Amino acid sequence: MKIGIVGKGGAGKTTTAGIVARTLGRKGYSVLALDCDTNPNLGIALGLGLQETERLAAIRQSLDEEAAEHAPSVSEMLQRFGAQAPDAVRLAVVTKIDTPNPG
Amino acid sequence: MRLAFIGKGGSGKSTVAGTVARMLARQHGPVLALDVDPLPGLAFSLGLGHIPEGGLPEELAERREGKGWVLKEEVSAESLVDRYAVQGPDGVWFLQLGKMPGHVRPGSSTAFRHVVESFHRPGWSVVGDLSAGTRQAFAGWASFATRLVIVSELSSSGLLTARRLRRLAETFPEAAVGLVINKANGDGLAAAKAAELGMPLWAVLPYDGEMAAAEQTGQAPIDVAPNSPVVKAIERFLQRITEDPK
Numbered sequence: 001m002k003i004g005i006v007g008k009g010g011a012g013k014t015t016t017a018g019i020v021a022r023t024l025g026r027k028g029y030s031v032l033a034l035d036c037d038t039n040p041n042l043g044i045a046l047g048l049g050l051q052e053t054e055r056l057a058a059i060r061q062s063l064d065e066e067a068a069e070h071a072p073s074v075s076e077m078l079q080r081f082g083a084q085a086p087d088a089v090r091l092a093v094v095t096k097i098d099t100p101n102p103g
Numbered sequence: 104m105r106l107a108f109i110g111k112g113g114s115g116k117s118t119v120a121g122t123v124a125r126m127l128a129r130q131h132g133p134v135l136a137l138d139v140d141p142l143p144g145l146a147f148s149l150g151l152g153h154i155p156e157g158g159l160p161e162e163l164a165e166r167r168e169g170k171g172w173v174l175k176e177e178v179s180a181e182s183l184v185d186r187y188a189v190q191g192p193d194g195v196w197f198l199q200l201g202k203m204p205g206h207v208r209p210g211s212s213t214a215f216r217h218v219v220e221s222f223h224r225p226g227w228s229v230v231g232d233l234s235a236g237t238r239q240a241f242a243g244w245a246s247f248a249t250r251l252v253i254v255s256e257l258s259s260s261g262l263l264t265a266r267r268l269r270r271l272a273e274t275f276p277e278a279a280v281g282l283v284i285n286k287a288n289g290d291g292l293a294a295a296k297a298a299e300l301g302m303p304l305w306a307v308l309p310y311d312g313e314m315a316a317a318e319q320t321g322q323a324p325i326d327v328a329p330n331s332p333v334v335k336a337i338e339r340f341l342q343r344i345t346e347d348p349k
Contacts, residue, residue: 008112008113008142009111009112009113009114009142009235009236010111010112010113010114010235011112011113014260037236038236038237039111039235039236039237039264039267041111041260041263041264044259044260044263045260050259050263053263054263
């Protein structure tokens with residue numbers, strides 16, 4: 001099952017996605033949660049807390065800044081760049097994050 | 104006065120920006136109100152009642168080798184505003200820049216950043232409602248502003264977004280950056296959070312059912328709820344930043 005959650009800002013996408021992921025995890029599914037927002041907050045909704053959410057965003061950003069190397073496979077990517085959330089949910093930040101680029 | 108409103112989606116950027124634009128127009132002369140959000144909302148809080156057709160037509164843009172997206176003809180920002188902006192109440196002129204009608208060439212709207220940046224007309228203010236999140240605001244769209252207004256609720260994700268925006272705002276050292284806390288439940292927590300973020304707290308807007316009702320009907324808060332606590336608080340906010348010469 002692959003679910004995409006979309007909508008206007010502030011509609012509750014992230015909150016809904018977090019609850020859906022955790023609920024599926026509790027029902028025994030292995031869940032991969034992908035944060036595709038340029039302003040990634042899904043970690044907070046999954047219960048990972050502020051620090052871990054920021055750490056994941058920083059890891060994703062380090063790829064763009066070429067401070068880290070891309071993983072050669074999807075599973076290795078999730079291993080290296082993901083985080084374990086409660087209820088067997090694995091979270092990874094996918095989308096390229098803002099880089100200060102005025103002009 | 105040149106103000107850019109930024110913040111997480113749903114924080115209330117459009118509501119505050121639209122109300123500020125109307126007040127500025129009443130008190131200080133014409134206002135160019137820019138909606139740079141691809142999911143537009145500013146037209147409602149300005150009191151236009153609908154999202155007007157218009158904005159700058161995509162055909163004005165072309166891609167040039169080594170220059171990226173630019174305007175095809177060298178036309179002044181002022182003449183484009185005269186031609187394409189839609190007149191709203193109180194001397195507000197509205198320009199939709201983020202809307203993507205049908206198929207537009209990806210990236211083409213960046214040609215219009217220069218319009219936003221270079222528009223200067225004596226006596227006019229500019230109010231920009233920028234796209235939600237953190238990315239677009241700093242892809243050049245905020246550089247017109249002398250003040251960056253970060254709007255946030257007191258939620259963790261809203262404040263995390265505010266912190267990211269504050270960090271990015273450091274790339275605009277010439278602009279003053281401040282925080283407006285929206286839908287607050289008392290002033291104490293807002294002050295504590297602003298201090299934690301190391302930002303001046305420019306306003307605390309209370310949670311207000313009248314605002315929610317205005318949002319549901321697509322009307323401007325300043326028209327349907329002029330005496331509501333939020334509109335009054337926005338009035339004080341505007342007074343505060345106009346008295347401070349920065």
